[in-house]
Amino acid sequence: MVWTNQVALITGASRSIGREIALLLARRGAAICVNYAERTDAAEQVANEIEAAGGRAMTAGADVANFASVEAMVEQATARLGPVTILVNNAGVLYQATLETLNHKQFDRMRRINVDGIIHTTRAVMAGMRTRRYGRIINLTSIAAIGATLPGNAFYAATKAEAAILTRRFAMELGSEGVTVNVVAPGFIRTDMTQQRRHGLEWLFIEMHVRERTIMGRIGEPGEVANAVVFLAAPETAWITAQTLVVDGGRMDYLAYS
Template sequence: MATWRDQVALVTGGARGIGRSIARRLANEGASVCVNYLARADAAESLVSDIRANGGRAIAVAADVADDAAVEGMVDRVAAAFGPVTILVNNAGISHKGTLDNYDADKLERMRQVNVDGLIHTTRAVMTDMRRQKYGRIVNITSIAGLGTALPGNAFYAATKAGGQILTLRFAMELGPFGITVNAVAPGFVQTDLTRGSGNEAAWKERAQQIGALSMMGRVGEPDDIANAVAFFASPDSGWITAQVLAVDGGRMDYIGH
């Protein structure tokens, strides 16, 4: 029976924010972890150092998930270091606010390349070994935006995340016969460096209070809230759970789609 110590995890966009918490949580469970990053080598290497200092196994690998060849090379490096990937967490993603009035085709295309094509590239890169081993856990980090929230300015971002959710269901269907589960975690508004922005503390607290008030739990999320859900789907014990999209959002109430 598979155990956490047998697992090799690849977390894309793992240097900061939600990805950082996911990588740390999987390492704490006992998995070997590859922290993927694009620009923040310092953050990725500091996380790897922390994991190793606590007795874990980790490496950092730079790759743009929108680049198919770079993804293949990254997966090969992980296999050389730890063995074939058994857990893939598709966390890398970008967002741009936009409306019909200020639509930017170039920004939308780059967002699609990362949020949708990136998910395809990584899944294709790990699926051969997962099929051969008859085992795999794939967890896609999408967003409640893809389920249809009323937060203004994220229509095009939401479209890319909805694409990721549909791919989750379809890939689960294709890969299920090989013992591979494919699920998605759809975060609500989570406190990270990105969401906090460069404003002052008072402005952040006001914004967090306003958005938190839209949820049943009355607060915004923390990265560990998402990491906990990912660990559930990634667990060796979650082998009969697939094709699920789990909203981890504190019970947000501003949906427009259902």
């Protein structure tokens, strides 16, 4: 396989990390299906940018928490671009809460996107990957799953830890058929999600908190995560599977180390 034979489906690709992954994979030569849940205009901008640079792209609105919607999206991508050979499970939401403030409805919605979404997309593409005996699946989790100590992230971390465990189990199921399944676990990245509702002094406090606990002394950028994803998506990475690639600038505040 070469890059020009690749078709990549990136969930949550209309902004931030997903957008950077889509653009970088397109520059390598892959055709791109830009998935989105709500931001139609932003997704179309990504696809237009890829096509303006000479690539192939399409947009597909689908809620990854809904299996029927995911199946339909994969069928559309296959019909327009060709069989999906790269799946990047980037879609995710962050709900922060403590034991006292937990809202089960919001937690359930987060889990259905962060965990069930990975199950749904993997099931939707795996038959084709098995038939061709080739595939790259990369799941985005978080260092929260490993145990970083930023307050309020216990339940978010639980969903990301579950996604990481499923990655290893899926790798075991699909590995003998030429499909690799890996995790990229970002640290604190400057994205729409991390900056939401944080302004002024609150954001400065968060930035200081991260700098003091990171070897590189700064917050990460979406493109730095995209580079890790594209590495694991490459045709040459056929012997790397069931691995977690941490992209966090060298965080030093893991619970396991305290």
